[in-house]
Amino acid sequence: MRCEDFSRRDFLKLTGAGAMAASLPLSFSEIASAAVATPLPAKTPIVVLVTLYGGNDGLNTLVPYLDSTYYSSRPGISVDQSTVLPLGDGLGFNPAMKNFASLWNAKQLTIVRGVSYPNPNLSHFSSMAIWQTASPATSVSTGWIGRWLDTQPLNPMLAVSVGSTMPPAFAGAKQSGSVMPATGFKLPTGTALSQFKSLGAQTAGASSVTQSAALSIANLYQMASTVSSEFAAGVLKPVDPTLQNVGNSNLNPQLDAVATLISAGAPTRVWEVSIGGFDTHADEVATQNALIGGVSDSVARFMSQIAGTKRANDVTVVIYTEFGRRVKANAAQGTDHGTSNAVYVVGKSGVGGFIGDEPSLTQLDATGNMLMTTDFRDVYGSILEDLLATPVGQIIPGWNTKLPLFTSK
Amino acid sequence: MAGGVPSAQASILNVPAVDAGVSNLSTPTFAKIGSLVSKAAKFQDALEYYQLVFWWLDRMVLADNALPERMTWFWHGHWATAISKVNYATPMLTQNQVLRQNALGNFNTMAQSMINDCALQYWLDGQQNYVAAPNENLSREFMELFALGVGNYSQADVTALAKSFTGYKITADSLEAGVITYTPKIHDTSTVSILGTTGAFSPQDAVAVLTSQKSCQDFIAQRLWFRFYNSSSPQPDSTLSDAFATRDIGAAVKALVYHAALSDSLHAQAKSPVEWFVSACRALSIQPSTLPTQSTVFSALARMGNTPFNPPNVGGWPPDEFWLGAAQAQERINLSQYLVSHGNLSPISVLPAKQRVAAAAMWLGVAGWGATTQQVLTSAASDPARLAWLALNAPEYVVNQ
Numbered sequence: 001m002r003c004e005d006f007s008r009r010d011f012l013k014l015t016g017a018g019a020m021a022a023s024l025p026l027s028f029s030e031i032a033s034a035a036v037a038t039p040l041p042a043k044t045p046i047v048v049l050v051t052l053y054g055g056n057d058g059l060n061t062l063v064p065y066l067d068s069t070y071y072s073s074r075p076g077i078s079v080d081q082s083t084v085l086p087l088g089d090g091l092g093f094n095p096a097m098k099n100f101a102s103l104w105n106a107k108q109l110t111i112v113r114g115v116s117y118p119n120p121n122l123s124h125f126s127s128m129a130i131w132q133t134a135s136p137a138t139s140v141s142t143g144w145i146g147r148w149l150d151t152q153p154l155n156p157m158l159a160v161s162v163g164s165t166m167p168p169a170f171a172g173a174k175q176s177g178s179v180m181p182a183t184g185f186k187l188p189t190g191t192a193l194s195q196f197k198s199l200g201a202q203t204a205g206a207s208s209v210t211q212s213a214a215l216s217i218a219n220l221y222q223m224a225s226t227v228s229s230e231f232a233a234g235v236l237k238p239v240d241p242t243l244q245n246v247g248n249s250n251l252n253p254q255l256d257a258v259a260t261l262i263s264a265g266a267p268t269r270v271w272e273v274s275i276g277g278f279d280t281h282a283d284e285v286a287t288q289n290a291l292i293g294g295v296s297d298s299v300a301r302f303m304s305q306i307a308g309t310k311r312a313n314d315v316t317v318v319i320y321t322e323f324g325r326r327v328k329a330n331a332a333q334g335t336d337h338g339t340s341n342a343v344y345v346v347g348k349s350g351v352g353g354f355i356g357d358e359p360s361l362t363q364l365d366a367t368g369n370m371l372m373t374t375d376f377r378d379v380y381g382s383i384l385e386d387l388l389a390t391p392v393g394q395i396i397p398g399w400n401t402k403l404p405l406f407t408s409k
Numbered sequence: 410m411a412g413g414v415p416s417a418q419a420s421i422l423n424v425p426a427v428d429a430g431v432s433n434l435s436t437p438t439f440a441k442i443g444s445l446v447s448k449a450a451k452f453q454d455a456l457e458y459y460q461l462v463f464w465w466l467d468r469m470v471l472a473d474n475a476l477p478e479r480m481t482w483f484w485h486g487h488w489a490t491a492i493s494k495v496n497y498a499t500p501m502l503t504q505n506q507v508l509r510q511n512a513l514g515n516f517n518t519m520a521q522s523m524i525n526d527c528a529l530q531y532w533l534d535g536q537q538n539y540v541a542a543p544n545e546n547l548s549r550e551f552m553e554l555f556a557l558g559v560g561n562y563s564q565a566d567v568t569a570l571a572k573s574f575t576g577y578k579i580t581a582d583s584l585e586a587g588v589i590t591y592t593p594k595i596h597d598t599s600t601v602s603i604l605g606t607t608g609a610f611s612p613q614d615a616v617a618v619l620t621s622q623k624s625c626q627d628f629i630a631q632r633l634w635f636r637f638y639n640s641s642s643p644q645p646d647s648t649l650s651d652a653f654a655t656r657d658i659g660a661a662v663k664a665l666v667y668h669a670a671l672s673d674s675l676h677a678q679a680k681s682p683v684e685w686f687v688s689a690c691r692a693l694s695i696q697p698s699t700l701p702t703q704s705t706v707f708s709a710l711a712r713m714g715n716t717p718f719n720p721p722n723v724g725g726w727p728p729d730e731f732w733l734g735a736a737q738a739q740e741r742i743n744l745s746q747y748l749v750s751h752g753n754l755s756p757i758s759v760l761p762a763k764q765r766v767a768a769a770a771m772w773l774g775v776a777g778w779g780a781t782t783q784q785v786l787t788s789a790a791s792d793p794a795r796l797a798w799l800a801l802n803a804p805e806y807v808v809n810q
Contacts, residue, residue, distance in 0.1 A: 053722070122564070123553055125724050141641070156735075165714055165731040179734035181712065188742065192795065195785050196742065199803055203779035206804070207677035210779075212733045213804035220735035276722075281534045281546055331542030332534065367564065 039265030043314060045349065045387035048258060048271045049145075050251075050299065050319040051167065052291075054278030055124065058324035058341035059361075060285075061097070061292050062111065066090035069361040074329040077285050087111075089354060096293025099246070099300035100344075107352030108303070109344065110405060114359040114373030116340035120323065122367065124279070124337070128322040132169035134380055134396050144380055145270050146172030147395045148388055156219045160261075161272040162254040170272065177270070178219055182253040185224035197221050236263055238304030247301045248294030251275050255298055259305040262315060269388060278321060282332035295319065299346055316347040316387060316406075318379075326368055327361050339369040343379050349387065349406050356403070378403045421476050422663055424513065430473040437464050437502065441585060444496040457498040459707060462717050463698040465505065466683075466706075470690040470697060480512035480662065481505065482683065483636055485717070486725035488523055488555060490532045492718045500528035500587035501718050516629060516656040517620040520556060524612045527579060527589040533723065536579040536589070540597040543571040550723050556619040558628035562604060569601035573615035626653050633665055638676040640728035645670065677810045679732040682715035682740070684809075689745065689801055692773050693752025700751055709744045713737055738802070745801040749794050758793040765790045769800045778805055 040046070060077070064070045065084045084092030085101040093101050103109040117136040121127045130136045134144035142150070145159050149172040152158055159177030161167050170177030187193055200217030203210070236259045238244055247255075254273035261268065275295065280288050299317055306315045324341030340359050356374035365371060381392035381402030393400050437460045445455035469478040485508055492501050504526050511519035523529055530536060533547035548570035552562040576596030579589050591612070600609050606618045619625060630649035644650070652664035670676050680688065686706065690697055700706060710716045713732070720726055756772045757765045766786045770778055778786060782803040789795040800806055 123549065123559065124722070125553070126559055163714075163736070165727060165737075166734055171730070176730070179736045181736040181739060185735070185739050186743075187739075188746075192798075195789055195795070195799055196802065198785045199782060199799065201781045203781050203804075206779055207674050207808070207810060209677040209679055209729055209733070210674075210804045210808045210810060212730060213679065213807040214781075216733045216735055216738040216807075217802070217804070220738040223735050224739075281544060282537055330537075330544055331539050332537035332544060334537075336545060 040267050040269070042310065044269070046262060046269060046271070046311060046315045047383060047387055048255075048273065048302075048315060048317045049169070050295070050317060051169075051272065051274040052278050052295065052319065052321035053124075053128070053274060053276035054280075054321070055127075055323045055325055055337055056278040056292065056321040056341065057280060057284065057288050057335055058338075059327065060288055061094055062087075062113075062342050063092050063094060064090055064358065064361065065092050067361055069327070073327045073361065074335075077329050077333055077335070087354075089358065091354075091358065093296075094289060094292055096289045097296040099243070100296040103300060103303070103346055104352075108348055108350070109346050110350035110352055111354050112343040112345065112374055112379055112403065112405065113354055113356040114340045114370070115320075115343045115356065115376050115379060116323070116372035116374075117376055118372075120339040120365070120369065120372070122323070122337040122339075124322055127337075129168065131320060131322055131376065132167060134377055141171065142173055143167070143169035143171045144384075144395055145169045145272075146176055148172075148270075148384065148390055149177060150174045151390055151394060155267065156222055157267045159270040159272070160266075160268045161274075162257050163274065167272050167274065177272070178223060180223060180257065182257045184257070185220065187221065187224050236260055236305040236308065238301050239307045240304045243297070243301040243304045247298035248275060248291070251294060251298040252301065255302040256305075259302055259309075262306060262311050263309040280325070280334050281330065281336060282334040284329075284334040303346060313348050316345060316349045316383075318383065319344040319346070320376075320379075324370065327364060327370060328368055339365065339367075340372040340374075343376070345405060349408070351405060351407050355405060374403070375401075377401075379405070382406060421474065422666060424474050424477055428472050428474055428477070430471040431468050434464065434467055434471065436506075437461060437498075439498045439502070444585070445492070445498065455498075458492060458718070459703060461492075461498050461502060462707065463703060465717050466687065466690075466697040469683075469687040470695070475691070476662070477509065477512055480658070481509045482717075483633075484508040484512055484519070486636070486720060487632060488526075488529060489720035489723050489725035490526075490528045491720050491722075494532055495528045495584070497585045497587070500531065500584060503587035504528040505718075511658070513659040513662060514657075516625075516653070516658055517617065519658070520616050520620050521613055523555070524551075524574070524616050525589060525591070527584065527587045530577055530589050531579050531584055535574060535577050538571055538575050538577070540572075540575050540595065543568065543575065543597075545571045547571070548574050551616075552619065554724055556616075556628065557622060557624045558631070561622070561624035561628070566603055569603045570615055570619075572597040572599060572601050573603065573610040574612050576612065620656060626650055626656070629653055629656075629658075630661060633661055635728070636678075637665055638668070638670055638678065640678060674810050677808045679729045679808050680806075681726055681728075681732055682710055682713040682737070683717060685732075685741065685801075685807065686710065686744070686748075688774065689748050690752075692756070693748055693754070693797075695748060695752050700747075705747050706744070709740050713740050733807070741802055741807065745798050749797045749801070752797070754793045754797055757796065762790040765793065765796055769796060770805075773800055773806055775800075775803075775805050776810055778803065 060079055063079045063084045065081045071078050079094055083095040086092040087104055132143050133140050149159055154175050156178040159170050161179050162182050166179050200214050202214050235256045258271045277291055320343050324338040325335035326338045330336055359370035359373055377396050377399045378401050382405040384390045384392045384395050385402055386406040439457050445458055472478050507522045533550055534544045535547045538544040545567050549567045553559050576591050577589055598609050603618050627650050630653045631644055633649055634644035649661050649664050653661040757768050760768050782805055789799055
């Protein structure tokens with residue numbers, strides 16, 4: 001059975017949780033003056049967010065293979081003790097994740113354990129909204145990256161999501177992130193181009209949605225002129241040739257585009273790619289193994305592409321999902337919605353190893369789910385302060401803590 | 410509807426019993442051929458999926474009165490069920506017919522039909538919701554997304570509703586045929602409390618408990634407002650909710666059409682890619698299934714994330730900002746070029762060049778062009794194809810104002 005297709009970043013904050021922030025339009029001249037052709041200065045940290053939609057099963061990813069409760073809770077769908085790839089602390093990777101085990105051994109993988117937020121919400125929509133807005137208690141219409149964008153000069157290239165629609169995390173009040181198809185852009189030529197470009201000029205008094213429609217044309221023109229030449233050069237080869245042909249077929253093209261543009265010096269500080277299908281309520285094992293193995297392979301391949309560029313030390317990949325899954329399997333050889341889960345941080349910037357405690361499999365909340373040991377806002381705090389050079393309290397009001405996650409801090 | 414021409418208000422509500430525009434379209438039937446993925450490497454490539462999609466796109470384009478199909482599209486996004494998991498064409502078609510039959514009918518009747526809908530049940534694992542091992546997927550989404558809205562129920566209600574929803578069975582064969590069976594013997598008969606009402610509920614009883622809530626009345630009204638008027642601000646008054654008091658969808662839609670906010674350009678909304686495509690085809694007199702390369706349309710809609718029968722998740726498609734990125738603008742450029750090259754431009758081409766820009770607004774159902782667009786279109790007025798292409802990409806057309 002196929003798992004649910006929670007695959008798109010165009011995940012929507014649907015109901016009471018409020019609507020997306022409308023990005024206030026910038027004029028074309030404002031965008032043009034943002035100097036997007038200027039390459040990112042050397043050694044500027046670059047963040048690549050990988051969103052796993054549907055709630056990845058953390059316990060079949062990072063397996064507590066010495067804990068008998070794990071095996072007694074999940075007869076039929078547990079990962080066999082003899083096949084896990086041990087990392088220490090009684091935890092080991094799903095055997096599909098051998099490339100992540102290599103990154104771990106090279107100290108290029110940091111695993112933040114037990115990450116969640118107070119009063120966990122078991123709805124995909126609400127929980128993903130909480131992760132993307134970084135606002136667990138109250139509903140807000142801006143995302144955490146969008147609020148960071150609000151502190152930056154106007155530039156549609158600062159935060160770029162690969163795909164067709166914008167993730168809620170990128171919605172800001174002053175400016176939102178941009179969206180770029182994995183295949184790049186192709187515009188008409190001659191008079192048609194100048195006429196099309198003119199449609200992107202703002203009209204005074206138009207509704208905000210109409211202004212956004214004009215802005216999309218201006219942004220398309222802007223981004224196409226910035227990135228088109230880079231795509232012509234072709235896909236970057238990984239330094240490790242054994243990684244050339246591995247990985248998930250949805251994730252690889254997205255990460256190829258990111259690698260190409262990072263290598264070209266794109267002025268982008270935050271990238272986002274996504275993959276769905278993790279909502280494994282039934283017949284979980286084959287589906288989840290393939291998905292999480294694909295993530296492991298694709299990310300390792302991407303890091304190997306980056307390793308051959310001048311940005312080899314600057315790129316940090318952060319992998320997260322809206323929640324983990326229940327400790328106890330259900331009757332359909334699957335697992336239901338859970339709570340805390342690990343966040344994976346890949347790159348030389350991270351300290352390597354585990355951060356945070358592994359939650360207990362026996363001390364559970366009222367729904368049979370694990371308790372959190374690390375607040376996700378502390379993970380964001382580290383990213384914001386140590387990679388994006390912005391005080392966390394400015395982006396997440398009232399929050400002022402972070403983790404010892406990155407080496408330089 | 411926002412984007413409609415006000416004079417069309419009354420006529421759009423005049424829904425014919427038989428729509429002559431679509432009466433000649435035959436509903437597809439699908440032989441027992443196995444699942445879509447067994448037919449093609451990816452379900453998206455299966456011929457049956459193409460047939461299903463183009464059958465519906467044809468209906469949307471050819472219907473004399475666009476409202477029933479527009480409402481069926483609304484309900485498809487509401488009870489969002491995706492063929493990516495269901496994997497057979499027949500159950501998706503069956504659900505589509507249920508939505509169409511009830512599109513302007515009574516919401517409780519619709520919800521009662523949907524709890525017995527094979528595709529919806531399979532999509533949300535209803536056939537794996539056992540007495541001994543409840544699966545909460547369907548019951549949670551039913552309350553959160555279909556009937557009540559988030560925050561209007563508790564986890565205890567989810568658990569209780571899951572018990573009341575036990576008893577359904579779908580086999581591989583019955584899924585292919587779109588058939589679900591309900592067996593009282595495997596239904597949980599224990600007494601539960603759902604939203605303060607206590608009893609041993611059948612699935613139908615439980616659905617009735619949900620649809621009778623005041624939160625249901627307000628929630629559905631808000632969803633109509635969200636999809637037709639404004640996705641970023643709540644409904645300003647109780648007009649829609651009041652009209653929906655008896656759960657009469659037609660009455661709520663009528664209130665929507667006559668709402669004072671109709672002429673307020675503040676409540677503009679981006680056309681979803683399907684709405685944009687269908688609206689363009691209606692203007693250009695294109696029957697989608699007769700286009701020489703259906704895959705051009707199909708893959709453009711897929712890249713834009715808006716193929717019929719395949720919503721991204723159970724929450725349906727996103728609004729506004731999501732259709733207004735640079736990537737979407739790129740897709741519109743290419744697809745509109747293709748459509749213009751296969752469409753009938755005579756509504757503007759027969760006119761003198763200086764009348765064409767104003768005529769294009771009438772032709773495309775745009776209230777008026779802004780100064781910038783007016784200038785661009787005027788520069789292209791001597792070339793009807795160029796003018797049509799630019800107009801289809803203009804902000805005033807991309808957005809329903």
